[in-house]
Amino acid sequence: MSIYGYCRISTKKQNIERQVRNILAVHPDAIIVREVYTGTKFQGRKELDKILKIAKPTDTIVFDSVSRMSRSAEEGYIEYEKLFCRNITLEFLKEPHINTEVYKKALSGTVAMTGTNADYILEGVNKYLMALAKEQIRLAFEQSEKEVQDLYQRTKEGIETARLNGKQIGQKPGTKLVTxxxxxxxxxxxxxxxxxxxxxxxxxxxxxxxxxxxxxxxxxxxxxxxxxx
Missing domain, CATH: 1.10.10 (Arc Repressor Mutant, subunit A)
Incomplete structure (x- = not known):
C-alpha cells in the first residue's frame, strides 16, 4: 500500500512547502509529489494524472485541501467517484468530513431490511442517506470552486482600485525585463x-x-x- 502526498500551487507567490509539511506531519512516509501549475482544468495537472494512473486499490492519495485536487466542482466530484469505485483512499486534511473512509462508512451505514412492508420505508431512508453523503462531497467541491472564484474577483478588484489610485500595475511601458x-x-x-x-x-x-x-x-x-x- 502506497501513500502519495499531492502538493500543488497555482501562482509563484504561493509556498508549496507548507502543504508538504502538513502532509508529512500526518503521513511521515508519504511519497510527496509536487506540481506548479496555473489554471483551472483538472486534466492539465500532469503530476496528479501520473499518480492516478499508477495508484492501485488500497493506495492513498493525500491532499492538503480539496482545492488541491480540483478547482472545478464538477470535474472534482466525478474524479472522486471514480477513485472511490477503484477502492483508492482519498484524504483531505482540511476537509476530513469528505474523506473516502467517512464516505464509505456513510454508505455502509444503511438500515437493514426486515422482510416486512416496513422495508418500503427503510429503502427510502437508505436512499436518502446515500444521497446525503454524496451531496456532502459535491458541496465541498462547489465551496472550493467558489472560494477560488471569490479570491480571483477580489484580486481583480484590488488591482483595479490600485490602478484608479494612480499606482503602477505591472511593468512600466518601455522597460525591459532582464532575466x-x-x-x-x-x-x-x-x-x-x-x-x-x-x-x-x-x-x-x-x-x-x-x-x-x-x-x-x-x-x-x-x-x-x-x-x-
Missing part, C-alpha cells in the same frame, strides 16, 4: 546570428537557441538598441 534566460539567449544570438557576425540565419538561430519567433526578434531588437546606446 538569466534573456541574458543567455542574447549572448547566443550575438554569437550565432549572421547579423552580428555569426554564421546562422534567423530561422536556424531560433532553432538552435530554442526561442519562439516573437521572443527571438524581441531580444534581437533589444540587442541592437543596447549596442547603439
Amino acid at each position: 538569466k534566460k534573456s541574458i543567455e539567449a542574447k549572448k547566443k544570438i550575438q554569437q550565432y546570428s549572421q547579423e552580428f557576425g555569426g554564421t546562422l540565419s534567423d530561422v536556424d538561430c531560433m532553432k538552435l537557441i530554442g526561442l519562439a519567433r516573437n521572443t527571438y526578434y524581441k531580444y534581437k531588437r533589444e540587442l541592437k538598441e543596447e549596442m547603439q546606446g
Whole structure:
C-alpha cells in the first residue's frame, strides 16, 4: 500500500512547502509529489494524472485541501467517484468530513431490511442517506470552486482600485525585463546570428537557441538598441 502526498500551487507567490509539511506531519512516509501549475482544468495537472494512473486499490492519495485536487466542482466530484469505485483512499486534511473512509462508512451505514412492508420505508431512508453523503462531497467541491472564484474577483478588484489610485500595475511601458534566460539567449544570438557576425540565419538561430519567433526578434531588437546606446 502506497501513500502519495499531492502538493500543488497555482501562482509563484504561493509556498508549496507548507502543504508538504502538513502532509508529512500526518503521513511521515508519504511519497510527496509536487506540481506548479496555473489554471483551472483538472486534466492539465500532469503530476496528479501520473499518480492516478499508477495508484492501485488500497493506495492513498493525500491532499492538503480539496482545492488541491480540483478547482472545478464538477470535474472534482466525478474524479472522486471514480477513485472511490477503484477502492483508492482519498484524504483531505482540511476537509476530513469528505474523506473516502467517512464516505464509505456513510454508505455502509444503511438500515437493514426486515422482510416486512416496513422495508418500503427503510429503502427510502437508505436512499436518502446515500444521497446525503454524496451531496456532502459535491458541496465541498462547489465551496472550493467558489472560494477560488471569490479570491480571483477580489484580486481583480484590488488591482483595479490600485490602478484608479494612480499606482503602477505591472511593468512600466518601455522597460525591459532582464532575466538569466534573456541574458543567455542574447549572448547566443550575438554569437550565432549572421547579423552580428555569426554564421546562422534567423530561422536556424531560433532553432538552435530554442526561442519562439516573437521572443527571438524581441531580444534581437533589444540587442541592437543596447549596442547603439
